[in-house]
Amino acid sequence: MTIGVCAPVDIKMLNWELADTDLPETHAVPLSTNFVNGLLERGFKVIVYTNSPDIQEPKVYQTEQLTVCVGRMKPQPGRRFFLFEINDMARLIKQHPADFISAFWSYEYAWAAQKAGIPMVVSLHDVALQILLNHKDMFRLVRWAMNYVVVTRASHIIANSDYTYNMLDRGTRRKSRVINNFFPPDLESMVAPQKEKGNYIVSVLMGFSHRKNVETALKAFAKVRKKNPALEYHLVGAEMEMNGLAHQYARENGLDEGVKFLGQMPFKQVMDQIAGAKALLHPAREESFGMVLLEAMVARTAVIGGKNSGYVPTLLDNGNTGLLCDVESPDSIAGAILQVVEDDKLRAQLEERGYNFAQENYSADAIIQQHLDYYATILGKPLVPTLLKRKAKASEAAA
Structure with a gap:
């Protein structure tokens, strides 16, 4: 059984x-990368279909168990509805077909897989309409249109949370199943042991946008600093670097005191930042899941999130495994930060419960198996890993 994964990997x-070896940079996401590794560990033969802006011609890398097909990316793909990227990956899929394809996100990767005509499932990891409502620009309008095409054509869909599922229309829900995101089994091992938490809180956010709500978080931290002037706030992620959009806003509004603008960094360093913090603050107004909150829970860091922020309340067990606050209110966020920072007993309880x-x-074990069970249901037959088949045949021959 060969499983294809069409995704940013x-x-x-x-x-x-x-x-x-010398491999090109790809548009990568840890979740889909860890999913491929999980399939490999279970003995499946896997074909990855992804893309890169660093190549002039499509590339194919092959080993006995894993084949990686890399299509090309051109600048400003949204102006072309990603059609060049879609067609490049679709050609690679047809040249190197899998028995079944799991496509992550309902955009160019799923669209490319649909063009190949192979049995497949589309995994939804965001709510395109909610993103458009929070980012009213032409790029998000293009993404919403792509999502509409892909979801309409799809026969089988995975929603990454109850929240994502409930945001779908009735017809789409009938062809959908909820399978949550997961954390990789090696996540704990990549986090350095923390003898003592640093005197800072951290946010990991991809983009300075209305949806991510950094402005309110900075206003809240300014209030916290008046009561706890030694505390720092570390901002990690895209547009969170020195002189980036978040820094510019903070400087122009007198909100940069005590804030470190760290920007993007390798995943291992991000996890070290999270593990060393007294709390992870996630001020986003909407999340279909919230992977960074889950990663903080695994790293034994207390989490603060929005009480109305999509799946966040469920992920925080309705406030049992993290503090919920009104992320529209700087006072509410500031109060939650001070609770966690100043109450060692509460912080320890949240760390353990989370x-x-x-x-x-x-x-990963439970969630990846749910994926495989769903694939078997779609195909109408059990999935047998290629390597297990070979071991069984070798045992029979030896006997």
């Missing part, structure tokens, strides 16, 4: 023989 983080809740509900 960091091919340098895959568990294969070519990991340390860790246990993550382990019990979002482990």
Whole structure:
């Protein structure tokens, strides 16, 4: 059984023989990368279909268990509805077909897989309409239109949370199943042991936007600093760097005191930042899931999130595994920060509860098996890993 994964995948983080070779940079997401590694660990033969802005011609890298097909990316793909990228990946899929394809996100990757005509499922990891409502620009309008085409054509869909599922229309829900996101089994091992938490809180956010709500978080932290002037606020992620959009806003509004603008960094360093913090503040107004909150829970860091922010209340077990606040209110956010920072007992309880809740509900073993069970249902037959088949045949021959 060969499973195809059409998704943004960091091919340098895959568990294969070519990991340390000269590979192109890809538009990568840890979740889909870890999903591929999970399939490989279970003995499946896997074909990855992804893309890169760093190549002039499509590339194919092949080992016994894993084949990686890399299509090309051109600048400003939204102006072309990503058609060049879609067609490039679709050609690679047809040249190197899998038995079944799991496509992550309802945009160019799923569209490319649909053009190949292979049995497949589309995994939804955001709510395109909500993103458009929070980012009213032409690019998000294009993405919403792509999502509409892909979801309409799809026969089978996975929603990454109850929140995402409930945001779908009735017809789409009938062809959908909820399978939550997961954290990778090696996540704990990549976090340096923390003897003592640093005197800072951290936010990890991809973009300075209305949806991510950094402005309100900065206003809240300014209030916290009046009562706890030694505390720092570390901002990590796209547009969170020195002189980036978040820094410019903070400087212009006198909100930069005590704030470190760290920008994007390798995943290991991000996890070290999270693990060393007294709390992870997630001020986003809407989240279909909230992977960074789950990662913080695994790292035993207390979490603060929005009480109306999509799936966040469920992920925080309605306030049992993290503090919920009104992310529209600087006073509410500031109050939650001070609670966690100043109450060592509460912070320790949240750290322990969050860790246990993550382990019990979002482990890779359980979630990846749910994916495989759904694929078997779609195909109408059990999925047998290629490597297990070979071992069985070898045992029979030896007997």
